[in-house]
Amino acid sequence: GHNNLNAKLVLLGDMGAGKSSLVLRFVKGQFLEFQESTIGAAFFSQTLAVNDATVKFEIWDTAGQERYHSLAPMYYRGAAAAIIVYDITSANAQPCGSLVTSNPNMVMALAGNKADLEEKRKVTAEEARAYAEENGLFFMETSAKTAANVNDVFHEIAKRLPRA
Numbered sequence: 001g002h003n004n005l006n007a008k009l010v011l012l013g014d015m016g017a018g019k020s021s022l023v024l025r026f027v028k029g030q031f032l033e034f035q036e037s038t039i040g041a042a043f044f045s046q047t048l049a050v051n052d053a054t055v056k057f058e059i060w061d062t063a064g065q066e067r068y069h070s071l072a073p074m075y076y077r078g079a080a081a082a083i084i085v086y087d088i089t090s091a092n093a094q095p096c097g098s099l100v101t102s103n104p105n106m107v108m109a110l111a112g113n114k115a116d117l118e119e120k121r122k123v124t125a126e127e128a129r130a131y132a133e134e135n136g137l138f139f140m141e142t143s144a145k146t147a148a149n150v151n152d153v154f155h156e157i158a159k160r161l162p163r164a
């Protein structure tokens with residue numbers, strides 16, 4: 001039968017990785033060259049139809065890593081899914097390892113964002129994919145700027161969510 005699912009989804013990752021930009025692209029189809037920094041957390045919702053279900057995502061966009069350690073637990077409590085975002089042009093890109101290991105039942109995506117900046121790339125797709133496979137995440141490179149793979153990440157999550 002057809003399922004209507006509500007799914008809390010959190011975005012995590014370093015400040016500047018493009019979390020807010022990915023949400024803005026997904027929810028409003030827009031991109032801002034100078035996206036304002038997120039203070040605390042912002043909330044959005046967006047519905048997506050997959051083959052057998054309509055998924056209403058309740059999206060929590062958090063501030064960056066500097067606050068992640070203290071604030072994340074309350075954001076990801078009850079979350080069905082998480083997108084861990086890093087910037088492929090940042091040499092210090094650090095996936096959120098502790099979250100990965102502490103939430104085996106969440107659908108987890110690793111998004112290597114800013115894929116449009118190929119000439120500035122510091123993290124290869126191969127290393128990111130290997131990390132993702134080791135940790136049970138699925139991996140995609142995205143661009144909030146060009147929209148590449150943005151809907152696809154959410155669509156893939158929607159397909160992987162447990163059905164009622």
Ligand code: GDP
Binds near residue numbers: 014015143
């Ligand atoms: P957040 O701190 O993780 O929420 O990151 P933001 O969404 O605020 O983005 C930080 C900066 O990176 C902003 O200036 C964005 O315009 C820029 N940005 C975000 N995503 C992309 C992308 O896919 N490509 C490019 N070229 N810039 C991006």
Ligand code: MG
Binds near residue numbers: 061
């Ligand atoms: Mg932000």
